[in-house]
Amino acid sequence: MNKANRLLRRSLKVAPVLKLAALRTTFAVLEGVAPEVGARIALDLWCTLPGNPGRRRDERPNAGTVTRLDVGGRCVVVETWGNGPRVYLVHGWGGWRGQLGQFIAPLVEAGFQVLAFDVPGHGDSGPSVQGRGRGNGVEFIQTLQAVSAQYGRPFAVVAHSYGGTITGVAIRDGLDFERLVCVSPSVDPMTSIRGMARLVGIRPRTMSRLLAGIERLAGRPLSDFDPRSVTRTRPRTLVIHDREDKEIPYSEATALLQSWPSAELFTTTGLGHQRILRDPNVISHAVEFLVAAP
Numbered sequence: 001m002n003k004a005n006r007l008l009r010r011s012l013k014v015a016p017v018l019k020l021a022a023l024r025t026t027f028a029v030l031e032g033v034a035p036e037v038g039a040r041i042a043l044d045l046w047c048t049l050p051g052n053p054g055r056r057r058d059e060r061p062n063a064g065t066v067t068r069l070d071v072g073g074r075c076v077v078v079e080t081w082g083n084g085p086r087v088y089l090v091h092g093w094g095g096w097r098g099q100l101g102q103f104i105a106p107l108v109e110a111g112f113q114v115l116a117f118d119v120p121g122h123g124d125s126g127p128s129v130q131g132r133g134r135g136n137g138v139e140f141i142q143t144l145q146a147v148s149a150q151y152g153r154p155f156a157v158v159a160h161s162y163g164g165t166i167t168g169v170a171i172r173d174g175l176d177f178e179r180l181v182c183v184s185p186s187v188d189p190m191t192s193i194r195g196m197a198r199l200v201g202i203r204p205r206t207m208s209r210l211l212a213g214i215e216r217l218a219g220r221p222l223s224d225f226d227p228r229s230v231t232r233t234r235p236r237t238l239v240i241h242d243r244e245d246k247e248i249p250y251s252e253a254t255a256l257l258q259s260w261p262s263a264e265l266f267t268t269t270g271l272g273h274q275r276i277l278r279d280p281n282v283i284s285h286a287v288e289f290l291v292a293a294p
Contacts, residue, residue: 042206078151088154088156115147182239183241243268
């Protein structure tokens with residue numbers, strides 16, 4: 001199940017089957033008479049954050065030093081541990097910095113400074129410009145850029161899910177660093193968009209307007225969110241993905257490896273999309289990759 005399926009299935013709190021049927025009927029009617037209205041509804045669905053408890057797990061070993069950063073008028077919470085070369089932890093869609101907490105102690109022990117933050121609308125940061133319970137890729141990009149400008153260029157980035165997508169955009173936009181660990185990366189933006197379209201019955205006229213709306217909101221083409229199209233110098237990269245991931249298919253990782261042939265792949269089985277962030281073998285493999293000599 002991809003991000004769109006998860007978003008809708010878990011956010012419909014009252015009579016989910018009936019509400020999903022109503023959405024499908026709504027989109028069917030609007031396709032014929034007002035696809036622009038259908039596209040606005042679809043865009044709101046697209047920007048709605050999932051609220052399942054797994055995304056709010058707190059795996060931090062202890063409290064770090066918390067600071068706050070203004071990003072486009074939005075309050076962003078940043079937390080740091082240790083001293084040394086900086087490693088950024090970048091959460092995914094609907095997640096927060098605490099999800100990646102199992103990486104903190106091993107990285108600090110290895111001599112790194114760990115820096116984690118919450119994008120607006122996520123975790124302890126302020127709401128998105130679109131309001132509470134909403135988010136968008138622009139704020140992910142702006143936050144990563146602002147954190148880098150304020151706290152210094154990272155040596156490495158550990159990114160989960162959609163965080164890997166955004167890190168690819170940052171590389172495209174000129175963020176230079178030496179190592180990248182992508183855990184369960186989301187690669188093709190159309191995978192989730194098509195999944196949502198199938199689930200709620202979005203049809204061609206509405207779909208074309210939805211895609212245009214997403215690009216207007218982002219201020220850039222959707223292709224920019226596909227890391228396979230990054231052509232500038234890329235950091236040494238490790239991709240970690242589970243064969244049984246039901247949210248981001250394992251095929252996304254293999255597709256990325258085809259375009260980034262120098263990247264390494266570490267495959268797991270049975271950890272899914274969230275538990276992979278807590279697996280000792282995954283964490284040790286990632287830390288070993290970061291400390292390895294060039």
